[in-house]
Amino acid sequence: MKPPVLCCRHVTKRYGKFTALKDLSLEVYEGEIFALLGPNGAGKSTLIHCITGLAKQTQGSIEVLGFDTVNDFRTTRRLVGLVPQEIGYDPFFTPLESLMIQMGLMGVEPNRSRAESLLETFALSDKRDAYTRTLSGGMKRRLLVAKALVHDPRLLFLDEPTSGVDVELRRELWQEVEDLRTAGTTIVLTTHYIEEAEKLADRIGILHKGELLLVESRESLLERHGGRSLEEIYLELIHKADGRHAA
């Protein structure tokens, strides 16, 4: 088996007294699409934030291709891309400028033809010189994906990329995710559309109240539960865990 691209060891994250992640360990392997499922507030974004530098874990360590995300943050951040859950955009810059700036911030020499080809890929070419605020919600989301790719990350995080997105764009994003994987990018996505995970993911992790209930390949998970849908399996696990918490 290939060495893991991502390795989280005993990661705990507390916000004050509240524990958002409890002693979580997880490995993600090169070239796979890993789907992290879980109800709202399970800690999916928190985990991604600890890996990408938006938050700092309270305990435990995280490595990307063997580099520690705290001590070797300059190396790991070059390897990782993030499409955040919240749409943020800079009103001062156009899509083309935003991409050029993001390249530079990621430590890559800004390259206009690379920026233009990304705009092309995400169907934003005719908006490249528009004020970003005049873009539709779907366009802004596509710009966020393009921004996350400017430095050719080896490991890409998509945090609920399809929430609030129409069917057409959702299909387009799924296609893009498949293409990226084919090109060798490892992908971790969070979602609460179970259907999305069922369609895309090689492996699935279910997170609930800061704990991983299960990590398993999609195939073996579906096989083990003979003929039931992923949604049924998911709901049963969550309900069982809720019962355990209540007890």
Add this chain to the structure above:
Amino acid sequence: MSTIALKTLFLKEVRRFSKVWLQTVLSPLVTTSLYFLVFGVALGSRLREISGVPYIQFVVPGLVMMTMIRDSFLNTSSSLFQSKINGTITDILVAPIGALEMVLAYVGAAMIRAIIVGTLVYLVALSFTWFPLHDIGWTLFFTIFVTATLALLGMIAALWAEKFDHLAIFPNFVLLPLAFLGGVFYSIDLLPEPWNTVSRLNPLLYMVNGLRYGFLGVADVSPVTSAGVVLVSFLVVLGAASALLRSGYNLRS
């Protein structure tokens, strides 16, 4: 350190204020020039001399310093605060950018803006009352270290602030009064005790008087004393801003 990232962040900050130059350059230039016209040109003709120089010249370094203090503070504080609020700070937080690059880029851009406005105010004043710079060395020293200090203070304020109201406290309720009381328009030698001594507790007094010495060769305090106060202030805010950025205070949850 990533020099590409540093250069990009610095240029991004410069472009940010250049794109809204009406607000970031022209507006402070007009406001400060009005102060100069009212106090320096109109009233100054009656006041004649302070500390042995014509009043119209006496107010010039004070006004230049006042606008540079305000503009360098406003540049870092509003830029950093806005990106915190609109979420674009994420772009920097996920990038291989350390505290050092953030400080250099934000402070550098703020200094450029402040120095542009300061120079323009000076040129407006020169068109009314020509006088040569007394000492270019002290002028540069105070310009550089004061703008850097206020830019760092602006970063600290932006990190601390949670809403726009918090941020507005500083320029309006701290910097403006302290600049006025720091002798922009008068020499503190004109003040009776205890106000003369109280005025000496105000760090902005040393910034204003330092630049006044550089411009005109007169000041209420010696340039060496002013330089000492400015340097200590600079080092304190540099240490504080670096520590806050390194800890991720109000940036990385």
